[in-house]
Amino acid sequence: MVGAADVVGVGLASVAIPAFALIAGASKHRSKPGVRGFVVAVVGIGCWSLASGLRALVGDPGVQFVSVVGQLTAVNVTILGWALLVAEFVRRRRIGLWSKPVAAALVIPACTVALAVTSPWHHLVYTSGTVVTAAGFRQFGLGPWYPIHVVYVLSLSIGAAVVLFRELPGSSGFHRRQVTLLFLGWLVGTLGTFDFFLKNVGPWPFAPYVDITPVGFLVGSAVWGLALFRHDLFELVPVGRQTAVETMPDAVLTADVEGRIVDANPAARSLLATDPIRKPVSAVFADYPRLLEHYRDCEERTTDVQILDEGTVRHFSATTTPIVERGQRTGTVIVLRDVSALKRREQELDRHRQVYNRIVRHNLRNELTVIRGNAEEIARRGDGQLTEFAETIRDRSDELIETSEKARRIMRIIEADSHLLTVEGRTLVDGIAAEMREQYPSASIETSGPAEAWVSAHEDLEVAVGNLVENAIVHNEGTPNVEIAVARTGETVELTVTDDGPGIPEHEISVLDRLTETALEHSNGAGLWLVNWIVTKSDGDLDFAVTDRGTTVTVTLQAATVGGDDVTESQELAH
Structure with missing residues (x-):
């Protein structure tokens, strides 16, 4: 007759079947870090379940002793497999099994097994067994060495879990899911160990031959298997990312801490016309000392290099990026991006810029000066309508000369690196107002605001505000009324120019918003473009509000703190 112990025994022994199936599934990943630990742990679980099943099925005293030693x-x-799995996962490399740390970790387990086998002579691990079921199941007493075994196993198991848990704060995305699954698998298996304490310390609701611990660890190993097979555990790079690197046009090389190339994508191999694997970085890039200098600095740096490829000089932007894991540099990634087309475009733009500057600065200005001089001579000698025509030519010439000067200034501002100064806003607007009153005595110009308002701005801020004020005056057909206000709002300062003129046309403002012009929609002058670029280079904002009563232009800038050197510099700018 089949009893409950037989059913439990067969059930426990059958746990080995899915365990060994997991081992078979892991065989294709056997070369990857951590898989050895996974296999060792699952082998232990399978043998544990077989020993537990045999102990429940066969009541012979000898078999009972062999089974309990097998369980131990x-x-x-x-647990040793679990520790090896975590160690290789955290270090991202396989660990030498013949190392001193591994040998030290095996001392206590080896002593435990040896003492368990020889327990009938000294009873250090197990004492004599007591039959507790009719089928002959024996409950063995625990000797003085057994607590040492328990403390060691728990310390190694929990210690590995702590090492794994410490990976969580510095992990994200894919790696975080890996760590979480590993930790969850350990937690599920560890919960099964409570049956040992309940059997020996507290009430245990099941028969003494029921051992659920290997079942718990089997579930835990299934979670590890889920990570292994579904989440590609132990892969340093997901398949999609690896495919991107392999197919990207940029040359990508990886060097280890010893300075040897350990990986190169097809683009790198094609560019270098050789296989750089296992070659020193210093040899592969011997002709590029600047790149090697950045590589040795162990910092993320970018430099330009030129490589002769089949008789053609190609320009590359070379970036070196250290690989840092847990605060230690483990390698360097070198990326060579082909910027030849960009360099050609820059050269074309530079030639266009030179032509433009020559035309605007010399040809156009010189010709306009000649035209203006002749117009003045005609106006001086002529009379009546002829004089009016000459004055119109002269005025238009002056406007074109002024526009060319603004265009040159715009080019200078765009090309130059931004250098922000600390400027006292109220002093600046008061100076502009005084200059405009002298230049346009019929205009009413008022200023308002606090006594001081320091801002961080481009060195040509005075030019921008002056242009806004001048535009407000010259485009007003009546008597211009202009107010320049300074106001501080939190961490910004607003400079507003308000007039009662006809307002700025909407298409002029929309052109500035898009930063582009079309044949049908374009700005009539360079003044607003100049203002816009100065404000942009000041890291500020430019806003227009047009109503029936006039226009309000607001320049919003970052408020600045005042230091001794900045005060001197800004006062010189304001005056």
């Missing part, structure tokens, strides 16, 4: 041995194998 399997426990040690399982």
Whole structure:
């Protein structure tokens, strides 16, 4: 007749089947870091379940002793496998099994197994067994060495879990899911160990031959298997990312801490016309000392290099990026991006700029000066309508000369690196107002605001505000009324120019918003473009509000703190 112990025994023994199936599934990943630990742990779980099943099925005293020793041995194998799995996962490399740390970790398990086998002579691990079921199941007493075994197993198991848990704060995305699954698998298996304490310390609701610990660890190993097969555990780079690197046009090389190339994508191999693997970085890039200098600095740096490829000089932007894991540099990634087309475009733009500057600065200005001089001579000698025509030519010439000067200034501002100064806003607007009153005595110009308002702005801020004020005056057909206000709002300062003129046309403002012009929609002058670029280079904002009563232009700038050197510099700018 089949009893409950037989059913439990067969059930526990059958746990080995899915365990060994997991081992078979892991075989294709055997070369990857951590898989050895996974296999060792699952082998331990399978043997643990077989020993537990055999102990429940066969009541012979000899078989009972062999089974309990087998359980003890399997426990040690399982926990050692778990520790090896975590160590290789955290270090991202396979660990030498013949190393001193591994030998030290095996001392206590080896002593435990040896003492368990020889327990009938000294009773250090197990004492005599007591039959507790009719089928002959024996409950063995625990000797003085057994607590040492328990403390060691728990310390190694929890210690590995702590090492793994410490990976969570510095992980994200894919790696975080890996760590979480590993930790969850350990937690599920560890919960199964409570049956040992309940059997020996507290009430245990099941028969003494029921051992659920290997079942718990089997579930835990299934979670590890889920990570292994579904989330590609132990892969340093997901398949999609690896495919991107392999197919991207940029040359990508990876060097280890010893300065040897350990990986190169097809683009790198094609560019270098050789296989750089296992070659020193210093040899591969011997002709590029600047790149090697950046590589040795162990910092993320970018430099330009020129490589002769089949008789053609190609320009590359070379970036060196250290690989840092847990605060230690483990390698360097070198990326060579082909910027030849960009360099050609820059050269074309530079030639266009030179032509433009020559035309605007010399040809156009010189010709306009000649035209203006002749117009003045005609106006001086002529009379009546002829004089009016000459004055119109002269005025238009002056406007074109002024526009060319603004265009040259715009080019200078765009090309130059931004250098922000600390400027006192109220002093600046008061100076502009005084200059405009002298230049346009019929205009009414008022200023308002606090006594001081320091801002961080481009060195040509005075030019921008002056242009806004001048535009407000010259485009007003009546008597211009202009107010320049300074106001501080939190961490910004607003400079507003308000007039009662006809307002700025909407298409002029929309052109500035898009920063482009079309044949049908374009700005009539360079003044607003100049203002816009100065404000942009000041890291500020430019806003227009047009109503029936006039226009309000607001320049919003970052408020600045005042230091001794900045005060001197800004006062010189304001005056």
